[in-house]
Amino acid sequence: MAAEYRVELNGRWKLEDLYIFPHAFSQTYAFTYCFDSDLDPRDAERIEIALQTYPWGGGYSYVNIYKVLQTQVPVRDRPTIASIHYGSPGWLDILLNTDVAIQVAKSVGILLGTAVAAAESYKKIYKTLSEINSLRRKRELEKTEVTQAQLKSIVKTSELIAKYVGFGSLKELHDRTGSAEIRLRVLLAHYRRLKILLEFVQKHKATLPEKRKEDD
16 A cells, blocks of 8 residues: 655755656656565556567667566555655655655665775676677677676676676576576666665755654
8 A cells, every 4th residue: 555755855956956866766666666566566567578579679678677567566655755845854745655755765775885886897798798799790790699798797797787886696697587688687777767866865855764764
């Protein structure tokens, strides 16, 4: 059942922040709901079809997988604004599944402590994935197989990124994608969106509570 989750707002927000933060939060919430919770999406098969058929060579795939994930969150649990106040302090009250929201907050908290290592791993693997994409373009083949060395790096980085963002369903995600490479690409997309939320926390613009108010 949906309940209110309060994000505390602080500091000076730019106008575009009012889009950037809710957008990133909504995407990470949908990702967590569908891939890393005990809750059931509306149509798991629809998600798996998208994961396994998208080309994953550019932005189109990433934009559309999040659209799919957001539509597969049951209507009752989709985030909606209950109230918003900009002041000192301010707040953004969101109606959603609070267990998932708290899990997102914990992921941001974990990334706060692993940000440097995560950024370094991201930089290294991004270079590897860029090389794979470049080779495929040269050969004009979408399904060019990765080398054993590249595959080993992909698997290792998936484990590291999952650890850095507190993602606990790595095997399940692999089963749903059917590919170590796609699993990594999807995880990296999740990392990039969590990093946006992290930047709001680091700049003291937002606080994401890691427990319910009644647990205080």
